[in-house]
Amino acid sequence: MSENERILLAHGGGGRLSEELLRNVILPRLGNSVLARLTDAAELMIGGTRIAMSTDSFTVDPIFFPGGDIGSLAVHGTINDVAMVGADPVCLSCGFIIAEGFPMAALERIVDSMAKSATAAGVQIVTGDTKVVGRASMDGIFINTTGLGVISPEVRLGANRVSAGDKVIISGTLADHGVTILCQRQGLAFDIPVVSDSAPLHRLAAALRVLGPSLKFMRDPTRGGLAATLNELVRNAPWGIRIDEQSIPMAPAVAAALEIIGLDPLHVANEGKLVAVVAAGSEERALTLLRSSPLGANARLIGEITNEHQGLVVMKTNIGGARIIDNPAGELLPRIC
Amino acid sequence: MSENERILLAHGGGGRLSEELLRNVILPRLGNSVLARLTDAAELMIGGTRIAMSTDSFTVDPIFFPGGDIGSLAVHGTINDVAMVGADPVCLSCGFIIAEGFPMAALERIVDSMAKSATAAGVQIVTGDTKVVGRASMDGIFINTTGLGVISPEVRLGANRVSAGDKVIISGTLADHGVTILCQRQGLAFDIPVVSDSAPLHRLAAALRVLGPSLKFMRDPTRGGLAATLNELVRNAPWGIRIDEQSIPMAPAVAAALEIIGLDPLHVANEGKLVAVVAAGSEERALTLLRSSPLGANARLIGEITNEHQGLVVMKTNIGGARIIDNPAGELLPRIC
Numbered sequence: 001m002s003e004n005e006r007i008l009l010a011h012g013g014g015g016r017l018s019e020e021l022l023r024n025v026i027l028p029r030l031g032n033s034v035l036a037r038l039t040d041a042a043e044l045m046i047g048g049t050r051i052a053m054s055t056d057s058f059t060v061d062p063i064f065f066p067g068g069d070i071g072s073l074a075v076h077g078t079i080n081d082v083a084m085v086g087a088d089p090v091c092l093s094c095g096f097i098i099a100e101g102f103p104m105a106a107l108e109r110i111v112d113s114m115a116k117s118a119t120a121a122g123v124q125i126v127t128g129d130t131k132v133v134g135r136a137s138m139d140g141i142f143i144n145t146t147g148l149g150v151i152s153p154e155v156r157l158g159a160n161r162v163s164a165g166d167k168v169i170i171s172g173t174l175a176d177h178g179v180t181i182l183c184q185r186q187g188l189a190f191d192i193p194v195v196s197d198s199a200p201l202h203r204l205a206a207a208l209r210v211l212g213p214s215l216k217f218m219r220d221p222t223r224g225g226l227a228a229t230l231n232e233l234v235r236n237a238p239w240g241i242r243i244d245e246q247s248i249p250m251a252p253a254v255a256a257a258l259e260i261i262g263l264d265p266l267h268v269a270n271e272g273k274l275v276a277v278v279a280a281g282s283e284e285r286a287l288t289l290l291r292s293s294p295l296g297a298n299a300r301l302i303g304e305i306t307n308e309h310q311g312l313v314v315m316k317t318n319i320g321g322a323r324i325i326d327n328p329a330g331e332l333l334p335r336i337c
Numbered sequence: 338m339s340e341n342e343r344i345l346l347a348h349g350g351g352g353r354l355s356e357e358l359l360r361n362v363i364l365p366r367l368g369n370s371v372l373a374r375l376t377d378a379a380e381l382m383i384g385g386t387r388i389a390m391s392t393d394s395f396t397v398d399p400i401f402f403p404g405g406d407i408g409s410l411a412v413h414g415t416i417n418d419v420a421m422v423g424a425d426p427v428c429l430s431c432g433f434i435i436a437e438g439f440p441m442a443a444l445e446r447i448v449d450s451m452a453k454s455a456t457a458a459g460v461q462i463v464t465g466d467t468k469v470v471g472r473a474s475m476d477g478i479f480i481n482t483t484g485l486g487v488i489s490p491e492v493r494l495g496a497n498r499v500s501a502g503d504k505v506i507i508s509g510t511l512a513d514h515g516v517t518i519l520c521q522r523q524g525l526a527f528d529i530p531v532v533s534d535s536a537p538l539h540r541l542a543a544a545l546r547v548l549g550p551s552l553k554f555m556r557d558p559t560r561g562g563l564a565a566t567l568n569e570l571v572r573n574a575p576w577g578i579r580i581d582e583q584s585i586p587m588a589p590a591v592a593a594a595l596e597i598i599g600l601d602p603l604h605v606a607n608e609g610k611l612v613a614v615v616a617a618g619s620e621e622r623a624l625t626l627l628r629s630s631p632l633g634a635n636a637r638l639i640g641e642i643t644n645e646h647q648g649l650v651v652m653k654t655n656i657g658g659a660r661i662i663d664n665p666a667g668e669l670l671p672r673i674c
Contacts, residue, residue, distance in 0.1 A: 012469030047386025055430035093392035132349030146483035
């Protein structure tokens, strides 16, 4: 790294620069076998129990948005990271960093929202910390949540279990969260309002676990969107992924907003969706399991793992062509979560 | 709370306003039996193992200071919170929030420092997250660390085990961290430099645990200093604490700096000291155990639990008087940790 190099917004964007920061700066220094796995949550064995641990800091701006707020997002986001490695979430910690002068009523509303989200998810917030920083040094509020979950002995999930022929499923419509935040920030309004999909995915993930070994991999496509998630999955893999543009579910209002804004839905963050890779032959059962929950009502088979184009994500477009889906390099939208 | 009430720096100061925020805003909303204990770390039972979990966000300014930096402080601080409930720390998570434009070299130095501190402490950093925020919204870097530890079945620590006659011990000199940060920030320099005491206390705490049930309570006096720690201990208790000013250890340079600055050493943050309450008769052994480590070389007996002045901390002063040591109300020094 150059002496004069500086952190860019894109280093936090979940795409290529985020990955470079992780691989060039963080991992060589902090690296250990647990961290190096780069799963949504670390897996630890403590006292004979498989424990998942995940941390996430939330800096979303605006802090209140249609479908949620920074508090509910912080609860859901960490629950989801824990759930994606196959764990049942147990508890969360909560660290607030608040700017001096922040309205107490807004803090109360955020804490209310965290309490409601945690209770609905059946997860307790067991420990916390509050720091206050002068208003010259930051604005608003940042929240870190760290979550613990328990993984059943029989759960075996991971990119290393994926093989050609496996099917790729998304649990619902794409891009709702990112488009909602962007519209709020830009003051865009549509006839049909767009609403964040922020939601806890642990029950949906648990439902899929009844597939047993046929469930091979799960991840929630947040920062960097579906494109980053699928590119991470094919990285160094001896196979590729083919997805079908026509099969990708999108809310009509979100699709319309994306047309106007000019963003690729595959690059936009989701906060209540999961991608699952299942063995061929299990896709119908997986879709049925997902659709039995309102959170998975719009689940769709979007593609499959292929022996072709190793290490690449290729999309069959609506007009019949094929295009390579790249990992987003930059930062589409800072403070999306 | 009033409609117009706003967050003050003192709400993060570790004293009276911090406690009010916790009791009036956070606990009534998030409250559960684990959180309500308000120990340094939550205690959970997962798969038959007693697990301690603690979270802390670090916003210290300046980020590099004599004796450490925000990275080592973040590792030590959370290790210490986990150790104070009698746990052996196992692992940490690490969440970075970084301002756009932050020098990459400074980040590398901080991550190096975290790696060195974690390795020295025998603790792994197993999961992490990085967010980047626009430079208009914050400056510098904030780090959240959340730690897990394992508590042995026989450990029984808590304010409820304390009773009149017990002895109060401090593991070393007071106020080193807070005075160091303040001197850095004010550009004060002394002939004998002051240095932060930031250090991992888990081995010192483990050494004290050989006292068995005679070890009753431990806490590290960080924000709000010894005054906040002792006041929290006497809160709603049927006893009081008497400490002896003459017995309180302080580095000469720190004492001199405090004279100039005009701060009470009991209100200033420490980052490598613990307060222990032990049964009468165990104090000499406790001191020997502490002094066998360089981190506890200046351990001293500073007072005892009394039947008198219930709910109060009273100090016998150097000139023979007595004064009530109050919980600091305000924020002496924002961004101390």
